[in-house]
Amino acid sequence: MSLIAGGQARRRQILLWNDWSLMKKTLLALSLALIAAAPAAAQAAEPLAIGHRGASGTRPEHTFASYDRAIELGADYIEQDLQLTKDGVLVVMHDTTLNRTARGAAENCTGAVDSKTLAQIKTCSAGSWFDPAYADEKIPTLEEVFQRYGKSVNYYIETKAPEQADHMEERLLAMLDQYGLREPAVSEWQVLIQSFSADSLKKIHAIDPRLPLIQLGDSTDAHLPAIAQYAVGSGPAYGGVDAAYVSAAHALCVDVHPYTVNDTAAMQRLLDAGVDGMFTNYVDRLNGLLGDRNAPGRQGALDAKAAHDACMARFAQGPIGGTVGSQLSLTLGAPASFGAFTPGLALDYVATTTATTTSTAADTALTVSDPSATATGHLVNGAFALAQPLQVRAQSARGTSGAYGPLGAPILTYAGPVSGDVATVSFRQPIAADEGLRSGSYDKQLTFSLSTTTP
Ligand code: G3P
Ligand code: CA
Numbered sequence: 001m002s003l004i005a006g007g008q009a010r011r012r013q014i015l016l017w018n019d020w021s022l023m024k025k026t027l028l029a030l031s032l033a034l035i036a037a038a039p040a041a042a043q044a045a046e047p048l049a050i051g052h053r054g055a056s057g058t059r060p061e062h063t064f065a066s067y068d069r070a071i072e073l074g075a076d077y078i079e080q081d082l083q084l085t086k087d088g089v090l091v092v093m094h095d096t097t098l099n100r101t102a103r104g105a106a107e108n109c110t111g112a113v114d115s116k117t118l119a120q121i122k123t124c125s126a127g128s129w130f131d132p133a134y135a136d137e138k139i140p141t142l143e144e145v146f147q148r149y150g151k152s153v154n155y156y157i158e159t160k161a162p163e164q165a166d167h168m169e170e171r172l173l174a175m176l177d178q179y180g181l182r183e184p185a186v187s188e189w190q191v192l193i194q195s196f197s198a199d200s201l202k203k204i205h206a207i208d209p210r211l212p213l214i215q216l217g218d219s220t221d222a223h224l225p226a227i228a229q230y231a232v233g234s235g236p237a238y239g240g241v242d243a244a245y246v247s248a249a250h251a252l253c254v255d256v257h258p259y260t261v262n263d264t265a266a267m268q269r270l271l272d273a274g275v276d277g278m279f280t281n282y283v284d285r286l287n288g289l290l291g292d293r294n295a296p297g298r299q300g301a302l303d304a305k306a307a308h309d310a311c312m313a314r315f316a317q318g319p320i321g322g323t324v325g326s327q328l329s330l331t332l333g334a335p336a337s338f339g340a341f342t343p344g345l346a347l348d349y350v351a352t353t354t355a356t357t358t359s360t361a362a363d364t365a366l367t368v369s370d371p372s373a374t375a376t377g378h379l380v381n382g383a384f385a386l387a388q389p390l391q392v393r394a395q396s397a398r399g400t401s402g403a404y405g406p407l408g409a410p411i412l413t414y415a416g417p418v419s420g421d422v423a424t425v426s427f428r429q430p431i432a433a434d435e436g437l438r439s440g441s442y443d444k445q446l447t448f449s450l451s452t453t454t455p
Helices: 064-072 142-149 168-178 182-188 198-207 221-227 243-250 264-273 283-293 298-316
Strands: 002-005 048-051 077-084 090-092 155-159 191-195 213-216 233-235 277-280 328-332 337-339 347-359 364-369 391-395 410-414 418-431 442-445 447-451
Touching (some): 090 142, 142 155, 155 168, 155 198, 182 298, 198 213, 243 264, 277 283, 347 364, 391 410
Parallel strands (some): 002 337, 048 277, 213 233
Antiparallel strands (some): 002 442, 328 347, 391 418
16 A cells, blocks of 8 residues: 555555465354344434524524523533634634634634634624623634543534635544543544535444544435445435435434424424434524423433444344355555645644455454555655654454554454444654655655454
8 A cells, every 4th residue: 555645646455365374274154143123213302403503593503692591491412513723723613714704803703714823713792792791702612622622511413615725623522532532432423523515424334433523414315335434414494304314214223303494394304303402593492392302411422323223233133154164354445645745834744544454364454554664654755754754543343443553553353253344544644843855756656455363
């Protein structure tokens, strides 16, 4: 596999097959009861009240006043839309421009968010457009949101216009890591990540396939199988959502969270259709309808996660039978590329590929190593090498993985046979702001190998 930054010319791919001769061929006739997949007809958890831009019906959207109020009203999640400033800071704002919801000096508070520095944006009021009483509200950074609420609430975060924002996904995941929210996102659904951009969600899925993702924007049954490949839920506009759509989604263990529902009659229609939650500017209205079915706060997310897991477990009981030959094979995905490194910007760049493993061995380990004798473990550009070594990890549904580490050590192990397990192999390259970067391509040819101690 060739890792390349800033160029295509030297991109190459190495595919290694590590075969072994079995001491004996084992033919094992299995006689097992076949269990047909029987997905749930409906998810079991209570519907989630998602505070759309906070409590934006009665407070200026995406301000602390709005989030505080949504939490007071019993929101299960508070929503953040992300934009990126000119100097690379994630801020919480719906629009790509400041015009609608920011007030202040025109040079700082009008125009595209990504044309302003954070210092400029912080001069603006985020509340006076809504009501002078909220003139002191500022546009929060995502970090400030995490600092204010910590792990006491659930976050529903949207990558907005991610195709225009440099490494928005990586910056989001880095912020989750910094505030210890990635693992609670995985294990407790404390963070759900949403986007209209399937590419953005697939990028996140490639980096960490465990993260719960919500695909926004589609309410047609035909797209559900594709969504189910990388997302745990669908967030369509509510007008197109009916019981048939919810049923089709649930048959694939896809939760349904329509947006943005402010009318109680529409809320009730959607609850009757079986949705798993909804975005609303008026959390109190939804919770009023839910009554005893309201599970506020962290418990709502935990219940939703448990219901989803139970649904997926039914799928996991697929049919199996027949005889078993011997095989150990590894197939690599497309070459991983970091894209362009930006001088002067401290950032952990992330690139991914896939490694698909089939093994009939009792144990199997996947290792990525650097066979070169010079600048071992570092990306090189002619005579120049990056200061910090390349880091690697792999994650899959069936393998046991660890954190990012240096090349050369096992990154994924299987404690039993595995067939067609697709692991996401992620490479991380830290670059310091003061690191000198030589123009051209930094790359490395790496060796992927499978090994076993018990063939
Ligand atoms: O994210 C759900 C809903 O908020 C999508 O619409 O435009 O309000 O972000 P929008
Ligand atoms: Ca949104």
